Structure formats: C-alpha cells, structure tokens
Amino acid sequence: KAAGWDLSHPAFGARLGYRPNEMWDVGLSVSQGEYLDPAAEATLPAGVKLQSYRERVVAQDLGFAWHHFQFWSEAYLAQFEIPGVANLNTFAYYFEARYKFTPQFFGAVRWNQQLYGEVKDLSGQSVPWSREVWRVDVAPTYRFTAHTQLKLQYSLRHEDPSPEKFTHTFAAQLVFRF
Numbered sequence: 001k002a003a004g005w006d007l008s009h010p011a012f013g014a015r016l017g018y019r020p021n022e023m024w025d026v027g028l029s030v031s032q033g034e035y036l037d038p039a040a041e042a043t044l045p046a047g048v049k050l051q052s053y054r055e056r057v058v059a060q061d062l063g064f065a066w067h068h069f070q071f072w073s074e075a076y077l078a079q080f081e082i083p084g085v086a087n088l089n090t091f092a093y094y095f096e097a098r099y100k101f102t103p104q105f106f107g108a109v110r111w112n113q114q115l116y117g118e119v120k121d122l123s124g125q126s127v128p129w130s131r132e133v134w135r136v137d138v139a140p141t142y143r144f145t146a147h148t149q150l151k152l153q154y155s156l157r158h159e160d161p162s163p164e165k166f167t168h169t170f171a172a173q174l175v176f177r178f
Contacts, residue, residue: 009034009050013057025063032056035080045084052083068100088129089117104144110137131159147177 011033018026035055044050059076075093082088092114100106113134118126139153155169 009038023065025061027061029059029061030057031059048083052081054081055079070098070100072096086119088119090130091115105140105142107138107140110139111135112137131162133157133159149175151175 011031013029013031013033015027015029017028020026033055034050034053036050036053038050041050055078057076057078059074061074062072064071073093073095076091078090078092080088080090092112094110094112096108096110098106098108111134113132115132116128116130119129121127135155135157137153137155139151141149141151143149151173153169153171153173155171157167157169158165
C-alpha cells in the first residue's frame with residue numbers, strides 16, 4: 001500500500017486522442033472500476049462484494065479553435081451495476097464556446113445537460129432513476145497578468161421534476177497561478 005493509496009480496488013481507464021492539425025482535437029475515453037468506497041463493504045448484503053458494484057464510462061471530447069473563438073464539447077455515457085436491482089444508465093454532455101475580446105478579456109457560454117435511464121417503480125411503471133437537469137453558464141473573465149485572473153459566473157439551472165422551476169447561482173473566482 002503506497003502512501004495513502006489503496007491499490008486493492010483498481011479502476012482502469014484509457015484515452016485515445018487525435019489532433020489532425022492545430023485547430024482540432026478529438027478524443028475517446030473508456031473507464032471501468034468499482035464505484036463504492038471500501039468502507040461500504042460492511043453495509044452490503046450477504047455474499048455481495050464491492051466488485052459487484054461496477055461503473056463503466058465511455059466518453060468523447062472534441063475541441064476546435066479558430067482565431068478568437070474556442071469550442072469544446074464532451075459527452076459521457078455511464079452505467080452503474082447494482083446487483084439485484086438493475087443497471088442504471090446516465091448520459092451527460094456539455095458544449096462550451098469562448099471568445100477572446102482582447103488578449104486579457106474573454107467570455108464563455110456553456111450548456112450542460114444530464115439525462116437518466118429508466119427503472120421500474122413499485123407500480124411497475126418506467127421512470128427516470130434521478131432528476132434530469134440542464135444548466136447554462138455565462139462567464140466573463142479578465143486576466144490581469146500571466147499569473148492572476150478574475151472570473152465571474154452566472155448559472156441558470158433546471159431539474160425535472162423539481163419543486164423549484166429554476167435556480168440561479170452567482171460566483172466569483174480569483175485565480176493565482178504559481
């Protein structure tokens with residue numbers, strides 16, 4: 001056991017990337033491993049091991065840059081195995097665009113969404129296993145020096161179903177790079 005690392009429950013992942021030219025960057029990733037913390041083993045049903053609770057993820061990423069514009073997107077398909085219940089699936093993705101107004105000032109807009117597969121409820125009807133959510137973020141950023149920048153961000157979020165129609169978040173981030 002290395003300093004604080006538990007190597008008895010490894011996860012495996014790989015990414016294959018391709019950059020045909022300076023403007024494009026494309027990648028495909030896969031990952032598999034247990035998703036429960038080893039401390040949860042004591043709470044599992046008799047005869048069920050941590051190895052039975054596996055997560056598989058397949059993801060793609062895409063980047064494009066042209067003059068003052070930059071675009072990114074990522075998409076993830078994940079499956080969680082729950083013994084005796086079901087395999088739960090979720091799909092999440094985002095698109096982000098950034099524009100450099102000046103060398104120090106730029107703005108970004110990001111669309112995020114997460115969708116869930118269905119499971120049978122107690123009455124036998126198919127329902128999503130969690131609340132589906134989308135969020136849009138708007139973030140102007142100013143870089144004071146190569147080592148400091150200030151980012152302000154506004155996010156609008158909606159979950160379905162949810163008692164609140166929308167939630168709003170404002171954030172400020174001051175970054176110091178060393």
